[in-house]
Amino acid sequence: MLSILVPIYNYNVYPLVVALHKQCTDCGIAFEILCQDDASNSNLNSFNEEVNTLSNCSFISLKKNLAHRENRNSLAAQAQFDYLLFIDGDSIIIDDHYIKKYIDNLLDFDVVYGGRLHPEKCPSNNQKLRWKYGKFVEDKASENRKKKPYLSLLFNNTVIKKACFNKVKFDTNRKKYGHDDTQLSYALSLLQCKVNHIENPVEHGDIDTNLVYLNKTKESLENLIALYEEEKIDVAFVKLIQLYHFLKSTKITFIISKIHSVFQHLLMKNLTGNHPNLFLFNWYRVGYLCAIDDKKINSF
Template sequence: MLSILVPIYNYNVYPLVLELHKQCMDCGISFEILCQDDASKSSLNACNENVNALSNCSFVSLKENLAHRENRNSLAEQAKFDYLLFIDGDSIIIHDNYIKKYIENLHDFDVVYGGRLHPEKCPSDNQKLRWKYGRFIEDKSAANRKKKPYQSLLFNNTVIKKDCFNKVKFDTNRKKYGHDDTQLSYQLSVLQAKVNHIENPVKHGDIDNNLVYLNKTKESLENLISLYEEEKIDIEFVRLIQLYHFLKRTKSTFIISKMHSVLEKYLSQNLTEKNPNLFLFNWFRVGYLCSINQKN
């Protein structure tokens, strides 16, 4: 029936697994919960070892780092059931019918995405950028996500048929952070996989601080440009790439990159302080994209 796959890096996953285990037992389904720490060598793994005492559950701490894409692929290869539920180790289950709701909505679909929520209140000023972008841009209702079913997929809190996942998988040739979901979702759109969006969100628990998220954003934009240049995604699939392609075609990228070099220090200062502005964040993203083009 269901293989629940939980990639971890330096996080106490036991409370999450305990809740998932309880709900699976209550539903009376065949299941397994596979947790794999990607060689973090964290002291928290002492807590994670408790997962092995639960029926149909396992925790493994890898000796060598695979990186997040290969870690997910590795978990999928080990899975023995037909449906794979990918859920990140820092997720928080907020509904006691979470598993039941997925079971009720699997029929006739290759992929089912439940959504994600950020806390109503930001945990700290130092996490405001990631929190704002998550809460006001990424967090969407199922009705909203259904308007663009492929572009709205995030592979945390997603159930996918194993035979469907095996046709796409995460691209382990890429080493930089970001846009794994974009590439995988595009591949699913090419396959015309049947995608459903439901209201079954998890809460994002481990929110990056401002500087970490800004640096991750830079890396993810470099990955996005790489996907574009290698023609791994269609231009129309990503709005930011549509804009970049237009700017490149109109020979505007050089001007914007020069503007970005002047403004980058000011933008970075705003985005890493206690009240980051999402409009400035979007400008930063466009400017950085054009700067990558100039470097190459």
């Protein structure tokens, strides 16, 4: 029936597994919960070892780092059941019927995404950028997600048929952070896999600090440009790439790059401060994309 796959890096996953184990047991389904720490050598793994005391559950800590894409692929390869539930180790289960909702909505679909929520209050000012972007941009009700089923798909809190996942998988040739979901969702769209969106969110627990998230954003934009240049996604699939493609074709990326270089320190001051502005964050992302293009031109 269901293989629950939990990639971890330096996090105590035991409370999450206990909650999932109880719900699966209550549903009376065949299940397994596989947890794999990606060689973090964390002290928290002493708690994670307790996962092995639960029936149908396992935790292992890798000796060699695989990176997050290969960690997920590795978990999927170990799974014995037909349906895979990918859930990040820092997720918080907020519904006592979480597993049942998935079981009730699997029929006739290859992929089912339950959504994600951020807490009502930001944990601290130093996490406000990630929290704001998550809460006001990424967190969407199922009815809104259904309007663009592939574009709204994230691979945390997602059930996918193993046979379907094996046709796409995560691209392990790409080492930088970001846009795994974009590439995988695009591949699923080409295969015309049936995607369902339901109201079954988990809460995002471990929210990045402002500077960490900004650096991750830069890395993810570099990945996005690479996907575009290698023609691994269609221009029309991502709005940000549509805009970048237009700016590039009209040859004004150079101008925006220069403006970005003048104002980037002020933008970073806002985005890593206590009151980050999402409009400025969007400008920063566009400016950084253009700066990447400008650097490539000047390198020749």
